[in-house]
Amino acid sequence: MTNTVTGIGYDSHKFKEGRKLILGGAQIPCDMGLDGHSDADALCHAIIDGILGAAGKPDIGSMFPDTDPKWKNANSIDLLKQVIELIKTDGAKVLYIDSVIITERPKILPHIAEITKNLSLATGLKKERINIKAKTNEKMGFSGRGEGLVAMACVSMERDFND
Numbered sequence: 815m816t817n818t819v820t821g822i823g824y825d826s827h828k829f830k831e832g833r834k835l836i837l838g839g840a841q842i843p844c845d846m847g848l849d850g851h852s853d854a855d856a857l858c859h860a861i862i863d864g865i866l867g868a869a870g871k872p873d874i875g876s877m878f879p880d881t882d883p884k885w886k887n888a889n890s891i892d893l894l895k896q897v898i899e900l901i902k903t904d905g906a907k908v909l910y911i912d913s914v915i916i917t918e919r920p921k922i923l924p925h926i927a928e929i930t931k932n933l934s935l936a937t938g939l940k941k942e943r944i945n946i947k948a949k950t951n952e953k954m955g956f957s958g959r960g961e962g963l964v965a966m967a968c969v970s971m972e973r974d975f976n977d
């Protein structure tokens with residue numbers, strides 16, 4: 815039976831000097847970037863986890879372990895493409911992605927069009943099936959103090975079940 819299911823994804827990375835800030839495959843001007851084994855693209859990582867969650871699979875760390883040198887400085891848009899191919903082989907199809915980026919800096923709004931285009935190309939989804947929102951954390955907590963950035967995603971997927 816074909817069902818529409820939902821998956822959630824969450825990711826956070828620390829800000830670090832000397833790193834590029836990459837979100838949804840876009841390089842965003844900022845005095846700091848995000849620290850991580852890969853390019854630390856928290857938005858792509860949250861979306862990947864949302865897709866894997868809807869597909870009933872383990873999280874991104876199981877598929878692309880940060881202990882594996884193969885994924886050092888990995889381009890997360892490429893990881894997203896791999897996950898899309900993986901779920902296609904299961905006959906599943908992503909229908910819609912909603913997401914939110916939570917950070918005090920920099921302003922994300924001017925970059926949303928570029929991020930949406932990148933994600934559309936990586937997933938094969940039309941732009942109107944991808945939504946990206948951005949907000950601050952009102953200066954509360956680690957994100958509010960500017961120590962790190964958070965991304966969350968909610969992914970709708972059409973998938974076959976044997977029940």
Ligand code: MG
Nearest residue numbers: 825826856859
């Ligand atoms: Mg991550």
